[in-house]
Amino acid sequence: xxxxxxxxxxxxxxxxxxxxxxxxxxxxxxxxxxxxxxxxxxxxxxxxxxxxxxxxxxxxxxxxxxxxxxxxxxxxxxxxxxxxxxxxxxxxxxxxxxxxxx
Numbered sequence: 001x002x003x004x005x006x007x008x009x010x011x012x013x014x015x016x017x018x019x020x021x022x023x024x025x026x027x028x029x030x031x032x033x034x035x036x037x038x039x040x041x042x043x044x045x046x047x048x049x050x051x052x053x054x055x056x057x058x059x060x061x062x063x064x065x066x067x068x069x070x071x072x073x074x075x076x077x078x079x080x081x082x083x084x085x086x087x088x089x090x091x092x093x094x095x096x097x098x099x100x101x102x
Contacts, residue, residue, distance in 0.1 A: 006055075012039065016060075025065050032059035043069050 006029065008018040015035040019026045028043060030036040032052060044063035051062040063069065084090070 015039070016058075019065070020062075022064075028063040028065055028069070029055075030061045030063060032061060036061060043072060 013035045016031040018029045040061040
């Protein structure tokens with residue numbers, strides 16, 4: 001996989017998650033470990049049916065970003081936001097400014 005096309009999006013519990021463009025969209029790229037296995041099971045056809053490949057010294061799953069996966073991502077995002085806002089003690093809104101506070 002050419003690294004110049006790979007875009008790291010972030011980490012979930014230390015597990016790398018990114019995207020890579022394809023001819024007709026993009027693939028989700030998930031690091032091959034315990035948390036990645038859970039993500040691959042949730043988003044894809046299952047890790048045993050997914051494409052596993054090596055990038056550098058690590059293994060990754062390739063999950064096609066289909067309409068089904070996109071709908072699932074939207075539903076999960078909405079659910080996670082609702083769960084987060086439902087907790088009375090943990091929700092904190094932070095405002096950030098480029099200017100340093102006096």
